[in-house]
Amino acid sequence: MNENRRKPNTLKITLVLVLVVTLAVIGLFYDSGHRIVTNEVTIESETLPASFDGFRIVELTDLHGAEFGENNTKLVEKIRSCNPDLIALTGDFVENAEQMQVTLTLARSLTSIAPVCYVTGNHEWASGLAEELMASLEAEGVRCMRNQYDVLERNGDSLLMIGVEDPNSYADLATPDQVIEDAQTANPGLWTLLLAHRNYWVEEYPTLPVDLILCGHSHGGVVRLPFIGGLMSEDRTLFPDYDAGIYDGERFQMFVSVGLGQTRYFPRLLNNPEIACITLKTVD
Ligand SMILES: [Fe+2]
Numbered sequence: 001m002n003e004n005r006r007k008p009n010t011l012k013i014t015l016v017l018v019l020v021v022t023l024a025v026i027g028l029f030y031d032s033g034h035r036i037v038t039n040e041v042t043i044e045s046e047t048l049p050a051s052f053d054g055f056r057i058v059e060l061t062d063l064h065g066a067e068f069g070e071n072n073t074k075l076v077e078k079i080r081s082c083n084p085d086l087i088a089l090t091g092d093f094v095e096n097a098e099q100m101q102v103t104l105t106l107a108r109s110l111t112s113i114a115p116v117c118y119v120t121g122n123h124e125w126a127s128g129l130a131e132e133l134m135a136s137l138e139a140e141g142v143r144c145m146r147n148q149y150d151v152l153e154r155n156g157d158s159l160l161m162i163g164v165e166d167p168n169s170y171a172d173l174a175t176p177d178q179v180i181e182d183a184q185t186a187n188p189g190l191w192t193l194l195l196a197h198r199n200y201w202v203e204e205y206p207t208l209p210v211d212l213i214l215c216g217h218s219h220g221g222v223v224r225l226p227f228i229g230g231l232m233s234e235d236r237t238l239f240p241d242y243d244a245g246i247y248d249g250e251r252f253q254m255f256v257s258v259g260l261g262q263t264r265y266f267p268r269l270l271n272n273p274e275i276a277c278i279t280l281k282t283v284d
Contacts, residue, residue, distance in 0.1 A: 049157035053282040058084040061216025062259030065099025082277040091121025091197030117143040121197040125168035149183040160190040213254040220258025224271040
């Protein structure tokens with residue numbers, strides 16, 4: 001017998017291991033960019049009006065033109081199964097003209113599920129497409145909230161929903177705290193929901209007199225490391241704060257969604273595209 005045949009072929013074993021590891025890494029990147037996760041989030045509040053106990057908001061953010069199935073069918077069906085009362089789009093849906101149609105097609109599907117509102121992100125303004133996008137979204141029945149507010153009514157109770165423009169917008173606009181003060185002066189005493197793109201509220205406006213902020217912008221830190229969290233922020237700061245989940249200001253709670261799409265500089269990893277299904281809950 002040939003003794004050489006019995007010896008492990010080190011080269012072949014090494015090649016197989018390299019192949020397996022390579023395929024696993026490719027699979028992990030693919031999964032992290034394509035498999036949508038529905039994140040059930042409960043926001044508890046002692047001051048939430050009783051009629052809004054159980055109110056469900058789907059927050060979508062940072063799509064960056066991504067598609068999940070043709071015409072985002074997979075995304076739409078998962079959103080539909082969340083049974084939302086409101087769908088909030090918190091910016092960075094479009095960063096170039098080719099991505100416009102993806103967002104408009106998605107918006108058309110979403111308005112058949114629930115009322116849809118939208119605030120701008122930094123990329124819509126950076127691309128110069130914000131005005132055109134908002135005009136087209138409004139034609140699809142989306143409420144674009146440009147430093148504006150609505151009073152939501154439910155079984156005789158009301159809450160105040162305010163949407164603020166991203167700071168990449170026009171330089172002469174009112175600041176978010178001014179917008180909120182004006183809205184609350186006109187509607188005193190209402191539980192207040194703020195829709196915004198950026199996730200800087202705890203640092204920049206910790207005393208903001210609102211109850212809940214829904215935002216994105218972080219992409220969850222792009223790569224989410226076990227036990228550590230996000231690896232890098234939008235401006236490529238390492239190990240950023242406020243990258244995913246619920247945080248507290250002095251009065252408000254802030255939920256940061258990790259969003260849906262990809263950044264240009266590194267693919268998502270261990271950080272699946274997220275549909276945030278947020279349920280408001282009244283607690284004693
Ligand atoms: Fe952003």
